[in-house]
Amino acid sequence: MVLKTVIRRGEYYDSGRLMIVTRTISKLEGIIDAAVQMGTALNKEALKRTGLLDKDSEGASVDDLMISMKGTGEGVESALVQLDALLNQSSSGLQDSEYRPKTIDSALKAEPGLNFAIISVPGRFAKNEAMKALQKGMHVLLFSDNVSIEEEKELKTFAVSHGLLLMGPDCGTAIINNVPLGFANKVRQGNIGVVGAAGTGMQEVMTLIHKHGAGISQAIGTGGRDLSVTIGGAMMLQGLKALNSDKNTDIIVVISKPPAPEVSDKILQFIKDECRKTIVVNFVGGGRPESIEACGAISASTLEEAALRASELAGHANGAPRMAEEDLDRIARDEAKRLNAGQKYLRGLYSGGTLCYESMLIVRDFVGDVYSNTPLNKQMKLLDSAAPCKHTCLDLGDDEFTAGRAHPMLDTTLREQLFEHEASDPNVAVILLDIVIGYGSHSDPAGVFADLVRKHKENARREGRHLIVISSVCGTEEDPQNSLTQERKLQETGVIVMPSNAAAARLAGKIVSYANSEERRL
Amino acid sequence: MNREEANQEVLKRLQDSEPWLVGIGRAIDVIPGMKKNLLLHAGPPIEWVEMCGPMQGAVIGALIYEGLAKDEEEARKLAASGAIGFEPNHEHQAVGPMAGITSPSMPVYILHNKKYGNYAYINLNEGLGKVLRFGAFSPEVIDRLKWMERVLGPVLKAAIEQSGGMDWKALVTQALQMGDDCHNRNRAATALFAKQMGQHLCKTGFSDDDISSVFAFINGNEHFALNITMGMCKSIADAAHNVEGSTIVTAMARNGVDFGIRVSGLGDRWFVAPANTPKGLYFPGFSEADSNPDLGDSTITETIGIGGFAMATAPALVSFVGGNYKDAVKFTLEMYEITGTENKNFKIPALDFRGTATGVDLVKVLETGSVPRINTGIAHKNPGVGQIGAGLVTAPMECFKKAARYMVEQKQNRKQNASA
Amino acid sequence: MNTVNDIFGKQLKILNIGLEQFADDLTSQGIPCIQLDWRPPAQGDPEAADLLSLLLE
Numbered sequence: 001m002v003l004k005t006v007i008r009r010g011e012y013y014d015s016g017r018l019m020i021v022t023r024t025i026s027k028l029e030g031i032i033d034a035a036v037q038m039g040t041a042l043n044k045e046a047l048k049r050t051g052l053l054d055k056d057s058e059g060a061s062v063d064d065l066m067i068s069m070k071g072t073g074e075g076v077e078s079a080l081v082q083l084d085a086l087l088n089q090s091s092s093g094l095q096d097s098e099y100r101p102k103t104i105d106s107a108l109k110a111e112p113g114l115n116f117a118i119i120s121v122p123g124r125f126a127k128n129e130a131m132k133a134l135q136k137g138m139h140v141l142l143f144s145d146n147v148s149i150e151e152e153k154e155l156k157t158f159a160v161s162h163g164l165l166l167m168g169p170d171c172g173t174a175i176i177n178n179v180p181l182g183f184a185n186k187v188r189q190g191n192i193g194v195v196g197a198a199g200t201g202m203q204e205v206m207t208l209i210h211k212h213g214a215g216i217s218q219a220i221g222t223g224g225r226d227l228s229v230t231i232g233g234a235m236m237l238q239g240l241k242a243l244n245s246d247k248n249t250d251i252i253v254v255i256s257k258p259p260a261p262e263v264s265d266k267i268l269q270f271i272k273d274e275c276r277k278t279i280v281v282n283f284v285g286g287g288r289p290e291s292i293e294a295c296g297a298i299s300a301s302t303l304e305e306a307a308l309r310a311s312e313l314a315g316h317a318n319g320a321p322r323m324a325e326e327d328l329d330r331i332a333r334d335e336a337k338r339l340n341a342g343q344k345y346l347r348g349l350y351s352g353g354t355l356c357y358e359s360m361l362i363v364r365d366f367v368g369d370v371y372s373n374t375p376l377n378k379q380m381k382l383l384d385s386a387a388p389c390k391h392t393c394l395d396l397g398d399d400e401f402t403a404g405r406a407h408p409m410l411d412t413t414l415r416e417q418l419f420e421h422e423a424s425d426p427n428v429a430v431i432l433l434d435i436v437i438g439y440g441s442h443s444d445p446a447g448v449f450a451d452l453v454r455k456h457k458e459n460a461r462r463e464g465r466h467l468i469v470i471s472s473v474c475g476t477e478e479d480p481q482n483s484l485t486q487e488r489k490l491q492e493t494g495v496i497v498m499p500s501n502a503a504a505a506r507l508a509g510k511i512v513s514y515a516n517s518e519e520r521r522l
Numbered sequence: 523m524n525r526e527e528a529n530q531e532v533l534k535r536l537q538d539s540e541p542w543l544v545g546i547g548r549a550i551d552v553i554p555g556m557k558k559n560l561l562l563h564a565g566p567p568i569e570w571v572e573m574c575g576p577m578q579g580a581v582i583g584a585l586i587y588e589g590l591a592k593d594e595e596e597a598r599k600l601a602a603s604g605a606i607g608f609e610p611n612h613e614h615q616a617v618g619p620m621a622g623i624t625s626p627s628m629p630v631y632i633l634h635n636k637k638y639g640n641y642a643y644i645n646l647n648e649g650l651g652k653v654l655r656f657g658a659f660s661p662e663v664i665d666r667l668k669w670m671e672r673v674l675g676p677v678l679k680a681a682i683e684q685s686g687g688m689d690w691k692a693l694v695t696q697a698l699q700m701g702d703d704c705h706n707r708n709r710a711a712t713a714l715f716a717k718q719m720g721q722h723l724c725k726t727g728f729s730d731d732d733i734s735s736v737f738a739f740i741n742g743n744e745h746f747a748l749n750i751t752m753g754m755c756k757s758i759a760d761a762a763h764n765v766e767g768s769t770i771v772t773a774m775a776r777n778g779v780d781f782g783i784r785v786s787g788l789g790d791r792w793f794v795a796p797a798n799t800p801k802g803l804y805f806p807g808f809s810e811a812d813s814n815p816d817l818g819d820s821t822i823t824e825t826i827g828i829g830g831f832a833m834a835t836a837p838a839l840v841s842f843v844g845g846n847y848k849d850a851v852k853f854t855l856e857m858y859e860i861t862g863t864e865n866k867n868f869k870i871p872a873l874d875f876r877g878t879a880t881g882v883d884l885v886k887v888l889e890t891g892s893v894p895r896i897n898t899g900i901a902h903k904n905p906g907v908g909q910i911g912a913g914l915v916t917a918p919m920e921c922f923k924k925a926a927r928y929m930v931e932q933k934q935n936r937k938q939n940a941s942a
Numbered sequence: 943m944n945t946v947n948d949i950f951g952k953q954l955k956i957l958n959i960g961l962e963q964f965a966d967d968l969t970s971q972g973i974p975c976i977q978l979d980w981r982p983p984a985q986g987d988p989e990a991a992d993l994l995s996l997l998l999e
Binding site for chain 1: 977
């Protein structure tokens with residue numbers, strides 16, 4: 001048995017590729033466990049947890065590639081030989097024979113008509129690439145995070161003055177001309193435009209609109225910080241202006257976490273003065289509805305409601321089933337009764353940040369503020385994000401969980417580990433799991449979790465517990481994963497599948513509030 | 523001049539130079555600064571004790587050839603004694619392949635860049651197998667060197683002078699379109715030389731046997747033209763050197779231990795890092811364990827846009843270096859990312875007659891992380907064994923970083939002096 | 943003056959710089975996309991990257 005670490009300095013591979021290589025190497029003969037990752041603190045912790053850390057990997061820097069393998073001597077040597085081929089293998093065989101340009105300039109030489117750039121390089125390099133792309137007249141989807149606010153301002157100032165989109169930083173979702181960009185879903189084309197500072201929030205709204213039978217004209221992401229004071233809503237305004245002038249857009253949905261008040265005022269003022277189209281605004285959990293309505297816009301308090309209002313305006317509101325309150329209550333009571341006395345807590349494990357946020361808002365009405373790594377109430381911040389306590393909702397897409405690794409919507413490993421941990425906790429009553437599908441996401445998240453759910457519900461039953469797992473699938477039947485198939489897989493293992501994130505949170509909230517009140521009765 | 527302007531000037535000179543092969547002379551007579559006890563070598567500066575096996579072997583051979591030592595033992599003592607000077611070919615307007623040892627009595631080609639007036643010099647290629655440039659120094663090697671001094675040199679000199687000289691750039695342009703990369707494959711260029719020089723060689727007044735032996739030598743040495751090509755490249759690169767503010771590389775050279783570069787705007791300073799070991803195909807019985815690190819001044823070819831930068835034009839070469847044709851095209855295309863322009867003269871038929879990537883730009887190397895890629899012969903690490911294979915090697919990134927560091931320092935010093 | 947609306951309705955010709963999955967997803971839908979073979983400037987060496995920016999000043 002041998003543990004071998006190889007450090008390769010200054011080599012760059014994207015996190016998606018490394019994830020695949022790790023998986024492939026781990027399955028090789030003679031290998032017990034392996035990890036091929038960048039030397040970030042987070043990844044080193046993961047190595048420590050799985051017993052793969054040694055002094056070589058400890059000393060690795062953020063720009064180093066750590067190749068860690070545990071196995072037989074032969075297995076390890078053989079794996080190392082195969083490693084290079086795997087790292088450099090082109091993911092789609094076709095591309096292998098094509099020369100890939102190395103700079104934006106040489107790419108433009110090869111294809112002078114390039115009009116759009118998707119940038120997802122590490123944050124410290126992102127601004128230069130984005131600026132180069134903008135200077136060449138390309139619109140940009142800036143997926144990278146860890147871009148400074150000054151850099152963001154510089155980029156957006158340039159973009160606005162040149163009539164270009166700079167969607168980001170930290171923007172994962174956009175749909176332009178019905179083309180899903182980044183983490184996005186295949187949705188019907190229609191007359192509802194979306195502009196949002198919240199990626200999974202946009203995904204939820206768009207997929208629900210699709211379920212209602214309506215469609216999306218354009219979906220413009222602004223990045224999470226756009227509505228801060230420094231940036232002042234620059235891209236939100238740019239997007240609103242564009243959708244306002246777009247002949248194919250009749251209704252506009254605005255989605256964001258509550259903006260800074262002066263920015264919120266600026267946006268609403270613009271809506272009042274300039275917008276000729278009907279606007280639905282969802283400042284998730286914030287924004288005084290009266291001020292929104294005073295500007296002639298419609299205020300929605302949840303993503304689910306925003307989708308419904310927009311779809312109604314578009315003449316479609318039939319698709320997505322809405323559960324009657326009594327039905328929800330009934331299910332909640334039945335489930336709560338089956339819990340044992342010790343099971344009190346709710347644990348949300350979210351891959352979508354906005355979905356986590358919305359859930360915490362909804363659950364607050366039932367059990368008060370919950371703990372989180374991104375809590376609504378600062379005092380509820382977990383000391384150790386990986387150690388949930390009482391009621392907790394975790395946003396696993398937050399920076400601290402994603403440094404140097406692929407997003408949880410794509411890489412389910414961390415969330416799986418946490419699920420196993422929470423599902424084994426005797427004090428846990430309900431686990432909330434969002435399943436976000438579409439392009440960019442894991443090819444079968446429901447399948448991955450269905451297996452775990454089956455295993456853990458069985459374990460729980462044997463130990464005299466009733467483990468409740470509630471999910472909603474954010475996606476459409478046209479996504480590669482097919483939302484209908486995903487829902488079925490979950491239901492088959494006993495997951496309660498709700499039609500929206502808000503509905504899932506409401507059910508979870510009801511269950512734990514019943515559970516805790518019944519306790520008091522005993 | 524700012525960097526853009528300086529680079530434009532350098533790129534212009536790299537392309538509008540007019541390098542002619544005008545004659546042959548004795549090294550000590552024609553090479554500036556050549557002296558009786560001086561040996562010139564390939565690559566950046568290096569001392570006897572640091573030299574690799576093949577280079578030491580070539581030094582030993584040269585000292586015996588010059589009559590300064592009678593055998594290996596004496597030669598080694600002499601070389602180590604301090605009585606013999608060792609300087610880079612490059613610092614004397616010269617270049618040399620592999621060990622590149624140039625000694626005072628050797629006949630050297632004279633290249634004249636008629637556009638810019640400068641000259642370049644290089645010894646004559648000995649052929650394949652056990653030769654001085656791979657570190658061999660047996661009596662057979664010395665005998666051949668003597669023959670080259672006595673017969674080959676004078677016959678060629680007479681023919682070249684009689685012809686009025688050869689426009690070597692025009693010849694290389696043709697050879698590139700005939701399957702040569704003009705670094706590792708020189709058959710077409712060699713054939714063109716013989717074709718053009720035949721009529722003059724016959725009328726040099728030497729004996730039939732001597733003239734015939736020269737033709738036989740050319741016919742048996744497929745790399746005959748390489749040295750002349752290298753001389754041409756040196757005369758082009760030197761004309762483009764010393765343009766202040768330019769970040770274009772004007773020399774790349776290896777001494778079997780280190781790889782060194784020079785940059786047009788940074789004067790005569792060498793930026794040096796340990797040379798990489800070529801990766802490729804080995805002749806039967808040899809492997810990477812036997813190989814010497816990268817060696818020779820022949821990377822002057824890539825420096826001006828031929829050789830490895832024209833790989834796609836030499837399909838026969840590709841499998842010899844262990845690749846396939848698609849790889850050759852990819853490697854060639856990659857070089858466009860790090861160079862300043864596409865050559866007006868040197869065209870690659872297989873890429874739709876695209877001009878070769880010319881003028882390695884320090885800035886682009888740093889930006890892209892791509893380094894110049896070179897085809898090269900691989901020498902055995904022990905002296906006198908010879909070539910054991912051929913393959914691909916890259917220039918070390920560290921050379922370019924060092925050059926950048928120096929350039930930034932210079933910039934900062936100038937700023938300080940300006941404000942002082 | 944160019945406006946964002948200029949891109950609406952036009953064929954997108956996309957350059958992907960970074961995570962390859964984005965390019966693969968687009969190609970699988972038949973959307974023209976070039977994947978840049980991106981490396982960190984100066985091979986991720988922060989010193990070289992600094993030198994580069996100083997050189998380019």
